[in-house]
Amino acid sequence: MAVRNGKQYKASLDDGRVVWLGEGKVDVATDPGLAGSIDGMAGYFDWQLDYADECLVDDPEKPGEKMNVSLMLPKSKEDLMIRHRGLERLARYSNGMLGRTPDYVNVVLSGHTARADIWAQGKPEGYERLRNFHREVIEGDLSMTHTIVHANIDKGAPPLAGMNSDLTLRIVGRNENGVIVRGGKVLATLGPLADEIYVYSSAPIPTGAEDYALIFSIPVNTKGVIQICRDHYGVNASVADAPFSSRFDEQDAFVIFDDVEVPYERLFCEGDLNVYNILNQGVSPGNTLQQTAIRAMVKLEFAYDLCSSIAKVTNSLNAPDVAVQLGEIHAYLSLTRSAIIAAEERAHDWGAGAFFPHRDLSVLRCVMPGWMTRVNQIIRAIGSHNLLCTPSLALFENPEIGDMLRKYLPGSNGIAAEDRARIMRMAWDFAGSALGSRVELYEMFYLTSQSRARIGDHMTAQRDGEWGQVREFMQKSGILPG
Template sequence: MAARTGAQYKAGLDDGREVWLGEGRVDVASDPVLKGSINGMAGYFDWQHQHADECLIDDPEKPGEKMSVSLMLPKSREDLAVRHRGLERLARYSNGMLGRTPDYVNVVLAGHTARADIWAAGKPEGYERLRKFHREVIDGDLALTHTIVHANIDKSAPPLGGMNSELTLRVVDRNENGIVVRGGKVLATLGPLADELYVYSSMPIPSGGEEYALIFSVPVNTKGVIQICRDHYGREASVADAPFSSRFDEQDSFVIFDDVEVPWERVFCDGDLRVYNTLNQGVSPGNTLQQTAIRAMVKLEFAYDLCSSVAKVTNSLNYPETAQMLGEIHSYLSLTRSAIVAAEAQAHDWGAGAFFPHRDLSVLRCVMPEWMNRVNHIIRVIGGHNLLCTPSLALFEDPEIGDKLRKYLPGSNGMPAEDRARIMRMAWDFAGSALGSRVELYEMFYLTSQSRARIGDHMVAQRDYEWNQVREFMQKSGILPA
């Protein structure tokens, strides 16, 4: 199969997965509430064929076959350039509004597979199983999501202490077939619409918590895998009226593993803290951040153009206060683009031939939540009350009211009322709708919380660099003896 079409993706959803949404359990493949989101994700798979020259590459193990660029094992600066082009094209499908398209976890999995040296610290069969799984994902062009955060319900207790110890995912048994796991995990974005749940390390686990140190993957329809969804924010509306909400609510779920048996061939790490605690920091800061930074760049590009378009509706593009806010968004875009360029220029071998961008790229985790939140605020400020008095596009076709709408609700400088409505509705869907608010919250905790990211950045700086500037200056100035 190698590179699936949208129709092939949709056919794979009819597999009996256990998903609870709204007032009960739903059949994902046929549920009308999820129809728009499923069609939106199917469009993602068709998009990779429409842009095959960027999104698909030659399969190095199967001559004549194509595979997703996001599953490549980058071994050179040239490979990273190829992957950059593909990831950027994939992000442009939703202009960054889809945060968990399959290429995200694909890049994670490829990074894990590329770091054979980290896995060498553990049992060799774990890495061999991972390599085979990577191959399986390539051949099936599977849609993966992850669920990696502990079910930390009581924040006054340690993540794996108190009531949290019983609620978060852990091993409860082992048998000849595999391991049996029980507990919850947060958060499976795209979970109901994915093919696989990939569970891997996020934060280090202390000695004594080996039963929680698990890396494995299971199909979402595995017996005992239960997904509890939030309210659905997708809308049954035209793309013109709801360009994002009609297609791009990727859904989020809390995952309960109710004594799920994971076969040994899908168990990659079982309690080995040397592998579990090293893998994320050995892959994420450079490898995974390439995908997330590119998505953010594409989203900021779109946001700048969208805000400019809103300003043109009211002829306020060159107002000093408006220009200042637009310049602010553009500065975020320029800094993001520059960080990507610099990290890719300083890319290097991280180990075992895995060629990733420089880890400084991960600094974006420390600033992007504020930037994305600020962008939404700016859209609402520039749009103002205009965002709240925009009719549906269908009303323009109504013979009784259509002409009045065209007379009283045009844009400035001769802009037709229909164009004004399209822009304002898009801006509202981006920043003010239920989906827009969900995406804003999602960005706040994307790749961990902002405070945790900053603490991590500080700890890495203290660990990896020597800070002697103050002492050297004092010695040079005679404040301290040389």
């Protein structure tokens, strides 16, 4: 098996994974509350086959076989353009509302695999194991989640000090097969619906905390892996009534590793700070951000069209206040698209032949959380009370009330009442429903917090930039002696 379809994906969920949701443990494969989300993720795997020309590429190690485009190791600008087209097509499956489709962690893993020069600073067996795992993901077309944030419960203490030191994931033992790990990790989006949990570094850790410096991947059904889910925001409704909530709640989970054995063949980094502390910054700002920026671009395109559709329904497309807000969303879209184009145009070899977009693409981490929050505000403002007085589509088929709904709740300019309802319900599901609110919060912390992203960009600029313009100006103007 090199590329799965939706039916094959759904069959893989029946594996005994331990997932707690609501009032108890659930069987993910058969739980009726998760059925819509499982169908939605199965649709993703069918989508990659429906658009195989864009989403799949030749497997370089197995002639005649295909693999998901997100698993390629880009070696040139041409490779990046091929990957761009595939990632964009994959994002259009949910129009960006699924933030953790499998191509996200695929791109992360492929970026890690491409940076052989970073792994060369550690133990050689770690990189060899990683390459073997990358092949395993390709050949199984596996769906991965990641969980990379320390269980920092007490924010008044450092992440690995005080009570946090005992709660977050670390090595507690070893045997002839591998290491034993214990502790919690945040946040496994898609975790209950994934095949694998990939654990890697999100931020450097200090000397003396080597037991926390772990990079590994294990199946989600590994003994001792426990996933604790939030409330499920998927709803049992038609796609017309709830186009996102009916299919696209990917779930989020806090992961507890209860004395889990990680086999050595799946252990890529164990306490090696030379690898652990630099891997993420050597991959994420250019490589991973290509996937996330493309998803954001697709979502902003959809949001602009959605808001324009609302305005057409209410005949306010050219009203000055509405036009200002539509122009604001379009500005966010144009800036995002331009940042992607510029970063891909300035792509270069980051090391060991890994060809990634320019790291300036990471600036989107500093602004996108605010933009996505603002988009939802605009949707609610333009939709206004219309979002709160829209009946279900099924009521239009009711002979007692259907004709009355068509009379009193049509759209403007001849737009049918049913079409008005479809647009308004979609807008509410995007920005106002339980799932819409979850997605908004998710966007706020999608790639670390906005504050941390800004601090990181500032520190990088101070380290790498040449900032002598002020002194040069003062010298040339005679303000300072030459």
